[in-house]
Amino acid sequence: xxxxxxxxxxxxxxxxxxxxxxxxxxxxxxxxxxxxxxxxxxxxxxxxxxxxxxxxxxxxxxxxxxxxxxxxxxxxxxxxxxxxxxxxxxxxxxxxxxxxxxxxxxxxxxxxxxxxxxxxxxxxxxxxxxxxxxxxxxxxxxxxxxxxxxxxxxxxxxxxxxxxxxxxxxxxxxxxxxxxxxxxxxxxxxxxxxxxxxxxxxxxxxxxxxxxxxxxxxxxxxxxxxxxxxxxxxxxxxxxxxxxxxxxxxx
Numbered sequence: 354x355x356x357x358x359x360x361x362x363x364x365x366x367x368x369x370x371x372x373x374x375x376x377x378x379x380x381x382x383x384x385x386x387x388x389x390x391x392x393x394x395x396x397x398x399x400x401x402x403x404x405x406x407x408x409x410x411x412x413x414x415x416x417x418x419x420x421x422x423x424x425x426x427x428x429x430x431x432x433x434x435x436x437x438x439x440x441x442x443x444x445x446x447x448x449x450x451x452x453x454x455x456x457x458x459x460x461x462x463x464x465x466x467x468x469x470x471x472x473x474x475x476x477x478x479x480x481x482x483x484x485x486x487x488x489x490x491x492x493x494x495x496x497x498x499x500x501x502x503x504x505x506x507x508x509x510x511x512x513x514x515x516x517x518x519x520x521x522x523x524x525x526x527x528x529x530x531x532x533x534x535x536x537x538x539x540x541x542x543x544x545x546x547x548x549x550x551x552x553x554x555x556x557x558x559x560x561x562x563x564x565x566x567x568x569x570x571x572x573x574x575x576x577x578x579x580x581x582x583x584x585x586x587x588x589x590x591x592x593x594x595x596x597x598x599x600x601x602x603x604x
Contacts, residue, residue, distance in 0.1 A: 389586065390579075414434040430567075432500065437464050446459065455480050463499075470544040472548050472549075473549050474548055477563045488562070502550045506548065507527060507530070530544075
C-alpha cells in the first residue's frame with residue numbers, strides 16, 4: 354500500500370542470537386578447560402608411573418616365591434628372581450622388532466618347584482631363527498635361575514589395527530595369555546596369570562634368544578597437550594573480548 358511501511362523489529366532476534374552465541378562459547382570454553390585439566394591429571398599419573406618403573410628397574414630382584422600372585426599382578430615391572438626348568442617344546446612366538454630387525458620374542462613356559470608354569474619372555478631372535486632347531490645352543494636344559502621384570506597380561510586385543518594371532522602357525526601379534534596357554538596344551542589353572550621378561554643379566558649360550566628386551570621408555574606429552582588446550586581456551590577468551598570491545602566502539 355502506498356505510504357505504508359513495514360517495520361521489522363530485529364532487536365529480539367539479535368538478543369536471541371547473542372544469548373545462543375554466549376551459551377555456545379561457554380560450552381566450548383568449559384570443554385577446553387576440562388581437557389586441559391584432564392591432561393594435567395594424566396601428566397601427574399604418568400610422572401608417578403615413570404618414577405615407579407625407574408625405581409623397580411634399578412631395584413635388586415626379589416624371589417618371586419615371596420610374593421602372592423595377587424601382589425605380583427599389581428606390580429608391573431617388579432624385578433624378580435625365579436628358578437625352574439624350561440619346557441621348550443611349548444615355546445610361543447611373539448612377532449616383534451628389535452633395533453630395526455624383524456623377528457620374534459620367545460615366550461617359554463618355566464616349570465616352577467610347585468609344578469606351576471609361568472611364561473618367560475626369554476628375548477629376541479631374528480625372523481629366520483623362529484624354529485628352535487636353528488638355535489639349539491640356547492635351548493638350555495635342567496634347572497636354571499633367572500631374573501626379570503613382571504609384566505601384566507592383556508584381557509583383550511589392544512586395538513583393531515593389531516592383526517589376530519595365528520595360533521596354528523604359532524605367531525602372536527599381541528600378548529594373549531589365554532591363547533598362549535591353550536595353544537601350548539596347558540590348562541589355565543596350571544599357569545600363573547602373568548609374564549616375566551628376562552633381563553640383561555640372563556646370558557644364553559649361543560646368544561639367542563637375546564634377553565633384556567623390556568621397554569622402559571614411554572612418551573610423556575601430557576604437559577604439551579595441557580598447554581595446547583589451555584592456550585586454545587585463552588585464545589577463545591581473547592577473541593570474545595576483542596569482539597566485545599569492537600562492538601562497543603560502533604556508533
